[in-house]
Amino acid sequence: MTANEATEISVVGGIDTHTDFHQAAVIDTVGRQLATEPFETTPDGYWRLLEWFASHGEIIAVGMEGTGSYGAELARFLHGNGLTVIEVDRPDRKARRANGKSDPVDAYAAATAVLSGRADGTPKTRDGVVESIRVLRVARNSAVKARTQAINQIRALMISAPSEVRDRFRGLSTKDLIGTLARSRPTGNLEDPAYTTKVTLRRLARRYQALDESFRMLTVCPGTQTGRPRSLCDEQPGRPA
Missing domain, CATH: 3.30.420.140 (YqgF/RNase H-like domain)
Known part of the structure; x- marks a missing residue:
């Protein structure tokens, strides 16, 4: 041809x-x-x-x-x-x-x-703001799931924890519980179940905090049409990130 x-x-x-x-x-x-x-x-x-x-x-x-x-x-x-x-x-x-x-x-x-004519659908262009938000939501959704898993693990450990641990944190809200556990400085040795539980709870609480921060950074700015992630909400136009 x-x-x-x-x-x-x-x-x-x-x-x-x-x-x-x-x-x-x-x-x-x-x-x-x-x-x-x-x-x-x-x-x-x-x-x-x-x-x-x-x-x-x-x-x-x-x-x-x-x-x-x-x-x-x-x-x-x-x-x-x-x-x-x-x-x-x-x-x-x-x-x-x-x-x-x-x-x-x-x-x-x-x-x-x-x-x-059996196929006539137009695929998404996967560019611009819409695609940026879709990508952010992938990481955001995984952060939400992992954060939920972390708090569920904390509560499960609290149920079976020794009374000295369970009674200390009983009745705290999720926010107060996470903050208190994350700031704790347990002492002891790994042969003591109470100490091991305290250390594990502190690590899970800090994991929860890290995931919560990730979630907030990946959340789209409320009330904006640009769809910028929250981490960029305070940036000024033209200002280096």
């Missing part, structure tokens, strides 16, 4: 995404399979994939699996270079068992899903 012939036809692309490489394929507007090729998941690989697509004609759209995972960066790249990217669902397990797993077949299937 000459360069002039390539510019006269329209094609649809399909991509089966992976960790180290993406399998690309192109079909024409009547569904005929034209070519398939693997490309590395690197900036150079993305440029070569884009050039390879262009060499087959005018790209109407590109169907891609995994735009929110393995293909997230490639989807951003293609979108940034003017291509329409369509989210394609992975073939169901029954279909995979019946037809076998094949990267070229899956890439062609992604392109065919776009051509047939």
